[in-house]
Amino acid sequence: MQSFTEENYLKIIYHLSLNNEGNVQTNAIAERMQTKAASVTDMIKKLADKQLIDYKKYQGVKLTESGRSLAINIVRKHRLWEVFLVEKLHFKWDEVHDIAEELEHINSPELIERLDEFLSFPKNDPHGDPIPDKNGKFDTATFIKLSKLKKEETGIIMGVSDHSSSFLKHLEKLGLTLGKPLKIIDVIDFDGSVELLLETKKLNVSREVAKHVLIKTSIDNPAS
Amino acid sequence: MQSFTEENYLKIIYHLSLNNEGNVQTNAIAERMQTKAASVTDMIKKLADKQLIDYKKYQGVKLTESGRSLAINIVRKHRLWEVFLVEKLHFKWDEVHDIAEELEHINSPELIERLDEFLSFPKNDPHGDPIPDKNGKFDTATFIKLSKLKKEETGIIMGVSDHSSSFLKHLEKLGLTLGKPLKIIDVIDFDGSVELLLETKKLNVSREVAKHVLIKTSIDNPAS
DNA sequence: CTAAAAGTTTAGACAAATCTAAAAAAATAA
DNA sequence: TTATTTTTTTAGATTTGTCTAAACTTTTAG
Ligand SMILES: [Mn+2]
Ligand SMILES: [Mn+2]
Ligand SMILES: [Mn+2]
Ligand SMILES: [Mn+2]
Numbered sequence: 274m275q276s277f278t279e280e281n282y283l284k285i286i287y288h289l290s291l292n293n294e295g296n297v298q299t300n301a302i303a304e305r306m307q308t309k310a311a312s313v314t315d316m317i318k319k320l321a322d323k324q325l326i327d328y329k330k331y332q333g334v335k336l337t338e339s340g341r342s343l344a345i346n347i348v349r350k351h352r353l354w355e356v357f358l359v360e361k362l363h364f365k366w367d368e369v370h371d372i373a374e375e376l377e378h379i380n381s382p383e384l385i386e387r388l389d390e391f392l393s394f395p396k397n398d399p400h401g402d403p404i405p406d407k408n409g410k411f412d413t414a415t416f417i418k419l420s421k422l423k424k425e426e427t428g429i430i431m432g433v434s435d436h437s438s439s440f441l442k443h444l445e446k447l448g449l450t451l452g453k454p455l456k457i458i459d460v461i462d463f464d465g466s467v468e469l470l471l472e473t474k475k476l477n478v479s480r481e482v483a484k485h486v487l488i489k490t491s492i493d494n495p496a497s
Numbered sequence: 498m499q500s501f502t503e504e505n506y507l508k509i510i511y512h513l514s515l516n517n518e519g520n521v522q523t524n525a526i527a528e529r530m531q532t533k534a535a536s537v538t539d540m541i542k543k544l545a546d547k548q549l550i551d552y553k554k555y556q557g558v559k560l561t562e563s564g565r566s567l568a569i570n571i572v573r574k575h576r577l578w579e580v581f582l583v584e585k586l587h588f589k590w591d592e593v594h595d596i597a598e599e600l601e602h603i604n605s606p607e608l609i610e611r612l613d614e615f616l617s618f619p620k621n622d623p624h625g626d627p628i629p630d631k632n633g634k635f636d637t638a639t640f641i642k643l644s645k646l647k648k649e650e651t652g653i654i655m656g657v658s659d660h661s662s663s664f665l666k667h668l669e670k671l672g673l674t675l676g677k678p679l680k681i682i683d684v685i686d687f688d689g690s691v692e693l694l695l696e697t698k699k700l701n702v703s704r705e706v707a708k709h710v711l712i713k714t715s716i717d718n719p720a721s
Numbered sequence: 722c723t724a725a726a727a728g729t730t731t732a733g734a735c736a737a738a739t740c741t742a743a744a745a746a747a748a749t750a751a
Numbered sequence: 752t753t754a755t756t757t758t759t760t761t762a763g764a765t766t767t768g769t770c771t772a773a774a775c776t777t778t779t780a781g
Pocket of ligand 1 (some may be wrong): 351355369371436
């Protein structure tokens with residue numbers, strides 16, 4: 274069994290390893306954990322002793338199979354609880370992350386299986402992120418950033434890559450919520466902002482926002 | 498804010514103070530916490546520093562108003578989660594206590610208010626225990642032990658005073674579940690066991706079991 | 722290819738919660 | 752009321768997770 278702290282380290286290492294290939298660096302972990310590099314080194318050794326990560330001094334770390342499996346299970350719990358909070362308790366999508374940070378550490382496989390069933394086995398959380406099933410399998414479909422779309426292209430909003438309350442509230446106000454279809458009217462050279470048609474409404478979105486909105490384009494859908 | 502451990506101490510002190518009048522003793526806490534008296538003394542000092550309990554050396558402890566209020570809030574959370582687990586996730590009444598022991602420490606007043614509403618503001622948990630409202634108020638109706646009933650008396654099962662899985666499973670098997678009406682046929686002198694009519698079924702219940710089944714008698718219902 | 726900068730680890734310390742063993746106080750019994 | 756038992760507290764140690772400061776490695780720049 275792992276402590277809450279160990280679980281948080283595993284989860285953060287997992288998330289960091291999705292972005293960059295290769296090993297996860299001490300400083301990157303320290304920043305995400307809001308702690309000091311020296312503390313990370315201490316914990317890294319402990320996790321390596323437990324065979325949850327592979328670690329060679331100065332070379333960063335990588336999850337082992339069992340470490341990865343534990344991390345994915347924490348992510349599964351986090352996202353299922355977020356669905357519960359939004360679908361059943363009617364929280365808004367910008368209010369659930371912090372509560373799920375606590376709930377994800379509740380340790381009862383039976384509870385999570387029943388919660389999954391109660392929620393009708395959701396495939397995605399309120400931010401569009403995929404929910405691993407009990408065997409740790411999940412959709413790996415990666416979506417394209419709104420900021421990468423070109424003039425005339427169309428797509429559907431499938432997720433966000435920033436979960437902060439301020440960002441999500443802003444999206445909500447703009448009407449940029451999951452499932453909405455949109456079409457690029459123009460990309461402004463000057464500041465990289467995007468003019469788009471959201472359903473029937475025309476609006477301008479800053480490049481900063483566009484970078485964190487994830488789109489499934491309607492074009493690349495070959496018969497596969 | 499208190500640690501999980503501090504919360505558990507407060508809750509145990511609260512429960513112990515319901516049974517005995519006067520102050521709660523160090524050893525009693527140690528037994529319930531499954532720890533040593535020396536550890537209890539350490540924690541007691543800490544809680545006294547935080548003004549959550551009144552403490553004089555060798556005299557035992559008593560919750561202050563703010564300590565009591567915190568303890569009741571933990572009990573509220575515990576019992577609401579138990580209702581959720583039984584009503585929504587279809588756990589059995591003997592399966593929920595341990596999971597609720599973890600969930601009771603989740604810290605989000607908003608979550609608990611919404612959960613309360615989602616459950617339609619239940620008054621009692623799956624074991625018949627009263628659920629404090631958000632102001633800490635709750636029914637203090639105390640029920641009589643089945644073992645105290647006399648021949649011919651009738652009543653309804655309102656709760657249990659032992660929450661162990663083995664006891665609850667046994668009750669389930671006997672059909673002694675919340676809300677069931679019963680009538681005492683006879684009390685056996687020899688072993689103190691109770692013969693009773695449960696709805697239409699006749700059965701014999703040991704004194705040990707009868708001591709932990711709580712009854713609302715149909716008789717004492719004066720116009721008050 | 723060296724020197725500076727960036728990143729990482731070690732050494733030593735600290736706070737929280739626990740423990741064992743021993744001392745001290747209170748309760749009980751003779 | 753004194754002696755014995757029970758209960759509680761203290762002293763000192765341990766474990767977990769953290770920190771600062773200093774040392775060490777690796778990377779980057781010139
Ligand atoms: Mn989240
Ligand atoms: Mn999410
Ligand atoms: Mn319980
Ligand atoms: Mn209960």
